[in-house]
Amino acid sequence: MQSDNPTAAILLIGDEFLSGRTRDLNAHHLAGVLNAIGIDLREIRVVADDHRAIVDALRALDRHLGGAWDMVFSSGGIGPTHDDITADAVADAYGAPLELNPEARRVMEEHWGARGVEITASRLRMARIPRGATLIRNAVSAAPGFSIGGLHVMAGVPSVFRSMVETIVPQLATGRPVQSVSIEVLRPESEVADDLRAVAEAHPALSLGSYPFRDERGYGTNVVVRGLDAAEVGRARAALMERFGA
Amino acid sequence: MQSDNPTAAILLIGDEFLSGRTRDLNAHHLAGVLNAIGIDLREIRVVADDHRAIVDALRALDRHLGGAWDMVFSSGGIGPTHDDITADAVADAYGAPLELNPEARRVMEEHWGARGVEITASRLRMARIPRGATLIRNAVSAAPGFSIGGLHVMAGVPSVFRSMVETIVPQLATGRPVQSVSIEVLRPESEVADDLRAVAEAHPALSLGSYPFRDERGYGTNVVVRGLDAAEVGRARAALMERFGA
Structure with missing residues (x-):
């Protein structure tokens, strides 16, 4: 970020x-x-x-x-x-x-x-x-x-x-608060990796993290988008949602 | 230690x-x-x-x-x-x-x-x-x-x-496992500090830690004695118990 x-x-x-x-x-x-x-x-x-x-x-x-x-x-x-x-x-x-x-x-x-x-x-x-x-x-x-x-x-x-x-x-000397959104996808991390990489590369000012989980619904991934610009975080979120078909 | x-x-x-x-x-x-x-x-x-x-x-x-x-x-x-x-x-x-x-x-x-x-x-x-x-x-x-x-x-x-x-x-290359005992005293940390220090100084090979707590009984302290020699840990524990009158 x-x-x-x-x-x-x-x-x-x-x-x-x-x-x-x-x-x-x-x-x-x-x-x-x-x-x-x-x-x-x-x-x-x-x-x-x-x-x-x-x-x-x-x-x-x-x-x-x-x-x-x-x-x-x-x-x-x-x-x-x-x-x-x-x-x-x-x-x-x-x-x-x-x-x-x-x-x-x-x-x-x-x-x-x-x-x-x-x-x-x-x-x-x-x-x-x-x-x-x-x-x-x-x-x-x-x-x-x-x-x-x-x-x-x-x-x-x-x-x-x-x-x-x-x-x-x-x-304390403070800065701009981090804006963060989280998206849950019911697919394993390796299946969303290409989409994540593409969106991460299009938004170098942001940090995209992915956190795999497994629960009664099966394998899933929480994707966290973080950055200082709320509008850009929103655009990255929209791009991910479109790619995930969510 | x-x-x-x-x-x-x-x-x-x-x-x-x-x-x-x-x-x-x-x-x-x-x-x-x-x-x-x-x-x-x-x-x-x-x-x-x-x-x-x-x-x-x-x-x-x-x-x-x-x-x-x-x-x-x-x-x-x-x-x-x-x-x-x-x-x-x-x-x-x-x-x-x-x-x-x-x-x-x-x-x-x-x-x-x-x-x-x-x-x-x-x-x-x-x-x-x-x-x-x-x-x-x-x-x-x-x-x-x-x-x-x-x-x-x-x-x-x-x-x-x-x-x-x-x-x-x-x-892994391993060593001697740490021996550890814990003693609970219903006195604030500052009131057991002198006893702890005396026992710690008498047992330089050991580590004595103290962890204050407060619950429905009032202020208390958990004392943890750690070391590689179980017999010495036991002697330090006995010395503490005697000092605490427990």
């Missing part, structure tokens, strides 16, 4: 994805959000709770560090326990000292104070933020995420992640 | 993950399989149906191309349509010409012949395999995957992917 929209990557941080324990919800959710606001998600990476792996991924992904994409959204590793090492790795990657952030500390102490929760060293770990970063507030928990360079660091807990996504979306 | 097990990455290829249309099943499935057979999954990447993106990812991931890990498992992009470009990108990355593989062609023609299915150019696209690659048969469809260098190229359709995984598992 041709696009001059801003580009992005998602970085999931956590052993639990690599062990097969946890199935991702956050990248899937954010992918839908980014498409809807005109940010081209180009890559998703999942790495372990490992300092070197996180630093290397950030350098490869964030244009601000010489990496490939305009922005990066991370999820995971900002909790209170020993395996929450994302803030340390981010501080290292961006060359910013990790400090107890006064604003983060104030928000968290206020939140806990109101609930009679003791402020421990473990809890205060979550107020350690690289110098120069902007906090990302959320409506679910007191502990904030933060933004630095092209990176937005968010929590792994899905409800907190979603709240942080809502916080940052209004601040 | 300390380990000298072979290492691996999974590469998912497909616009549908990046658009938010499709939620991954295959990486999650394979992650569980690899852990059970002693292969350390270290990274998952998702890239678009884009030649350059696929080639770059393979170079970064497969040790045979100067990349980071011993083996790579890809999923997606080997069907009959114009957006199925994985074989072309693999041929490019490994410097092997893409050829109509006689064995793949024979298997597919036999399968289709028995079903009265016409052999079209689109269908034969699925017999285009880089020279020198080994075929990966599957029990669901005729079209094979293939292995080249440290890479195993498999289908994106989950039933076909799983069948291909079953085919290759007996051929």
Whole structure:
């Protein structure tokens, strides 16, 4: 798909994805959000709770560090326990000292104070933020995420992640939302391949994807047409419908 | 977690993950399989149906191309349509010409012949395999995957992917399976953080992960202890249970 929209990557941080324990919800959710606001998600990476792996991924992904994409959204590793090492790795990657952030500390102490929760060293770990970063507030928990360079660091807990996504979306540089239509054809993918190719070649600015399925009606194919120009997406859809005799 | 097990990455290829249309099943499935057979999954990447993106990812991931890990498992992009470009990108990355593989062609023609299915150019696209690659048969469809260098190229359709995984598992260099126990504590993560850290420091060969949850009983934490030595995993579990007073 041709696009001059801003580009992005998602970085999931956590052993639990690599062990097969946890199935991702956050990248899937954010992918839908980014498409809807005109940010081209180009890559998703999942790495372990490992300092070197996180630093290397950030350098490869964030244009601000010489990496490939305009922005990066991370999820995971900002909790209170020993395996929450994302803030340390981010501080290292961006060359910013990790400090107890006064604003983060104030928000968290206020939140806990109101609930009679003791402020421990473990809890205060979550107020350690690289110098120069902007906090990302959320409506679910007191502990904030933060933004630095092209990176937005968010929590792994899905409800907190979603709240942080809502916080940052209004601040993001966005582009033209992707227009998308889906057509279901009750024919196997190989039988619609020639028609797809012809229509794809006639519309180089669009992306045509085909996804085979099999259900009680037999073999079928879902064809998805995506692009930034709704009129062109409509024309490609009409051309496909005519070819499919639908 | 300390380990000298072979290492691996999974590469998912497909616009549908990046658009938010499709939620991954295959990486999650394979992650569980690899852990059970002693292969350390270290990274998952998702890239678009884009030649350059696929080639770059393979170079970064497969040790045979100067990349980071011993083996790579890809999923997606080997069907009959114009957006199925994985074989072309693999041929490019490994410097092997893409050829109509006689064995793949024979298997597919036999399968289709028995079903009265016409052999079209689109269908034969699925017999285009880089020279020198080994075929990966599957029990669901005729079209094979293939292995080249440290890479195993498999289908994106989950039933076909799983069948291909079953085919290759007996051929993989494996290590010691990961031993894992999970402990549920009805306390917030920040209240078990000190205990976790102490036990983690006493067992540097193990990996201790903590995963907060909230349900009708209140805040809780799942602690997961992982390692290659079952006895040590058991000792760490006992130490945690004692500290938690459980």
